[in-house]
Amino acid sequence: MSQQPISLISFEMVVTESIDEVFSTLGENVKQAMYSYLENNYGMREDQIPSMIDEFTTAVESLFGVAAKLVELKIIEKVQGKVKGFAYKSKSKEIFFVEYLSAVKRHLN
Numbered sequence: 001m002s003q004q005p006i007s008l009i010s011f012e013m014v015v016t017e018s019i020d021e022v023f024s025t026l027g028e029n030v031k032q033a034m035y036s037y038l039e040n041n042y043g044m045r046e047d048q049i050p051s052m053i054d055e056f057t058t059a060v061e062s063l064f065g066v067a068a069k070l071v072e073l074k075i076i077e078k079v080q081g082k083v084k085g086f087a088y089k090s091k092s093k094e095i096f097f098v099e100y101l102s103a104v105k106r107h108l109n
Helices: 011-025 028-042 046-051 054-083 098-109
Strands: none
Touching: 011 028, 011 046, 011 054, 011 098, 028 046, 028 054, 046 054, 054 098
C-alpha cells in the first residue's frame, strides 16, 4: 500500500486495513472473534467500520475496558504509517481516537 500515490488512498481503506492489522496481531481466532462481536452486538460488518467510528470506539472500549486505549493507539500508529505527510495536533495533551480519525478523513478528502 505504501507505494500508492496519496490520491489513491481512501480513508475507508486506511482504517479498514489498519484495524485488520492490529486485530491480526492478537491472533487469527481473536481477530475473527472481534469481527463477530462487532457484527453480532453492534450490527457492524468489517467494511462498515470506517463509517461507524463512534460505534466502533464504543465497542472496543466495552470489550477491552481500560486496555482499549492501547488498541486505539496501535490503530493510530498503523494509520499514521499509511498516510504520509499527515501531521495531527491535538487540542489537548490526550489523543482522542475519534478526533484523530476525523482529522485523517478531512486530510484524505
